[in-house]
Amino acid sequence: MNKPNIVILGAGYGGMMTTVKLQKSLNINEATITLVNKNDYHYQSTWLHENAAGTLHHDRTRIPVKDVVNMSKVNFIEDTVVSIKPDEKKVKLENSVLDYDILVLGLGFEAATFGIPGLEEHAFTIGNINSARLIKEHIEYNFAMYHNEKEKNQGRLNIVVGGGGFTGIEFVGELANRIPELCNEYDIDKALVRVINVEGSPSVLPGFDPQLVEYAMNSLESRGVEFITGAMLKECKPDSIVYQKDDKLEEIPTQTTVWAAGVRANSIVEASGFQTNRGKAEVRPDMRAPDYDDVFVIGDCALIMNEETGRPYPPTAQIAIQESGIVAHNVKSLVQGKDELEAFEPKILGTVASLGHTDAIGVVLNQRKIFGWSATVMKKVIDNRYLLKLGGPGLLIRKGKFNIFY
Amino acid sequence: MNKPNIVILGAGYGGMMTTVKLQKSLNINEATITLVNKNDYHYQSTWLHENAAGTLHHDRTRIPVKDVVNMSKVNFIEDTVVSIKPDEKKVKLENSVLDYDILVLGLGFEAATFGIPGLEEHAFTIGNINSARLIKEHIEYNFAMYHNEKEKNQGRLNIVVGGGGFTGIEFVGELANRIPELCNEYDIDKALVRVINVEGSPSVLPGFDPQLVEYAMNSLESRGVEFITGAMLKECKPDSIVYQKDDKLEEIPTQTTVWAAGVRANSIVEASGFQTNRGKAEVRPDMRAPDYDDVFVIGDCALIMNEETGRPYPPTAQIAIQESGIVAHNVKSLVQGKDELEAFEPKILGTVASLGHTDAIGVVLNQRKIFGWSATVMKKVIDNRYLLKLGGPGLLIRKGKFNIFY
CATH class of the missing domain: 3.50.50.60 (FAD/NAD(P)-binding domain)
Incomplete structure (x- = not known):
């Protein structure tokens, strides 16, 4: 050549x-x-749920291409x-x-919405910077609307997350941290707000160790998250979602359905x-x-x-x-x-799922289970390690997560 | 008694x-x-346009009743x-x-919407804390939506303010300051955004000195605000407004009409x-x-x-x-x-209209005209004086406006 x-x-x-x-x-x-x-930027898709919940600004999640790519060596086409x-x-x-x-x-x-009616039209997805910050704005808008209507609309305060996989759980975890702030900002009684995770399997976080799953659910439930497992989303309407559980159809009024169950x-x-x-x-x-x-x-x-x-x-x-x-x-x-050519051999070094910025669960080398503060630290170590690899110490300092004490 | x-x-x-x-x-x-x-708070209705534009947090504008009312002397009923x-x-x-x-x-x-069709249903008003922060959220939501739609909707970036009186002008002034921040936040080209003030009279700020009105319009136009004077709002639709000027009907696509022309x-x-x-x-x-x-x-x-x-x-x-x-x-x-009983005798000490936080016009004692930086300072002096009267130095320090250099 x-x-x-x-x-x-x-x-x-x-x-x-x-x-x-x-x-x-x-x-x-x-x-x-x-x-x-x-776009002229790279983003860390594993951080988008934080932007969507409003706990991290999206500029922390994205990195201009020119900050890590040497434009004199690489042609960049947007x-x-x-x-x-x-x-x-x-x-x-x-x-x-x-x-x-x-x-x-x-x-x-x-x-991937698997043909579930209304999902594509009415549900949000955490797919990129644009869609993540839209979710943040959408939730804030509905909270702001609440006191502007004579007939109070509970659907504005119900947030339904479809899917109890990695993204769905990390997202409800951030929401659990965010809701008290939102309630304070918009003068809303925290007891009125519902964050509901709907999962098709009998348990959330399939593939994770059952002990850790239990830990995660306890942690999230104690902060107000509700779980509905073994439930299949049947339809997403503009102001509600319909799911089937035990052969019965149920409906939850909501203006905010976030679909995190399929890519x-x-x-x-x-x-x-x-x-x-x-x-x-x-x-x-x-x-x-x-x-x-x-x-x-x-x-x-x-x-x-x-x-x-x-x-x-x-x-x-x-x-x-x-x-x-x-x-x-x-x-x-x-x-x-x-x-x-060399062959690829994946080395799974560990997996950590955050449960908001105050808690996490994970499995690290040799199947050692971690949870709580040490897991939140591990999560940040993983995130920071990537930044170091991608853009060196300069990038790490600009975008890294260092507040290990929350 | x-x-x-x-x-x-x-x-x-x-x-x-x-x-x-x-x-x-x-x-x-x-x-x-x-x-x-x-509510359990008092608010300064003259600051609400800043909350609505998003240039001032609404907690700066409101004051808990208990902070200034002595609850052992006064029964307060919410x-x-x-x-x-x-x-x-x-x-x-x-x-x-x-x-x-x-x-x-x-x-x-x-x-007061004077029976103009659609105004009550589709227009926002700057009436209280709830409605002001809703306008802020509504604008942000539309900006966030812009890049999430394949077919770009210019109506999301057009903000129409009905009424060129005090509130309408002060609001577009704040918007002029806010738009560059919003464009930065949502990756939107500033040239696409339109802020349009529609006024029925031949000139905005009726009753103000013509020289000051000219100054105000120049200041605002230089920051991108458009004025349509001698135009009557005829209808407010969910995604546009219709006005009549010189016997012709015109329509502007907009998701955001703020009605500031009648109370x-x-x-x-x-x-x-x-x-x-x-x-x-x-x-x-x-x-x-x-x-x-x-x-x-x-x-x-x-x-x-x-x-x-x-x-x-x-x-x-x-x-x-x-x-x-x-x-x-x-x-x-x-x-x-x-x-x-004593008789009330008003003493008009002066009137200052802000044009965003960087400019203002006003008339003070003896009809002296002021504009620019000195007028912005005078505006803050007036605001701070009220806080001092209402709640003493403690309240002034908590809620006052001291950044006279912007």
């Missing part, structure tokens, strides 16, 4: 870290690197990907078309003709798409099977960041004409 | 200052003083007045009925059978209602003719505060069995 074009789609965890690693490891004469992203044509080695953007020699596809997730890979993966499994490209060990030698897929768009469990690894930031190391290494090998 | 019941309705400028003066001048054995107010029966000397509240020997009626203003006295005045002029009790020189010797009317519910101009004095905080001096004095005289 004669100075190949490397095109990286998406500045999420995977795409961003790949870019940062390649700009360090490749000489400017070896390849042209182009990063494409919808545009939206429309489609990929892997046979022609072209990417169609809204405003231009790019040719590539090596593609890194890291276009992330989108919400899927960006639908561009499927639409572009890659061979997929559950909407994702089931990548080879070297992280390349099954059917194209010049396309790497990373993060939530890639599916990697866990041989031990026979189930795919979950789409986490941790895995996307780890993948970037192999992807960057293998891209460099291709550029330098080496045939031997 | 044998320890008469003094009942004061409303903790606005007039009622609040009357209460504070009476609790100082009357001995607890001379009379029972009862203050009735809808309730809403339903009706007054002056012939029976009774006041009906939502939750009880009060008897009085002397009544001070200071129930303030309400919005009237609380309709309870008229409904309770007091003899009224333009909905207000045209009080005698001693501030008593024309038809009842035991009822004083104060503030926006009272009408006082300016003999020089043949027009009523405007319903301002300044006049309400001055009236409280005479009302308190005359109430005390009645309690002490004196027949000679």
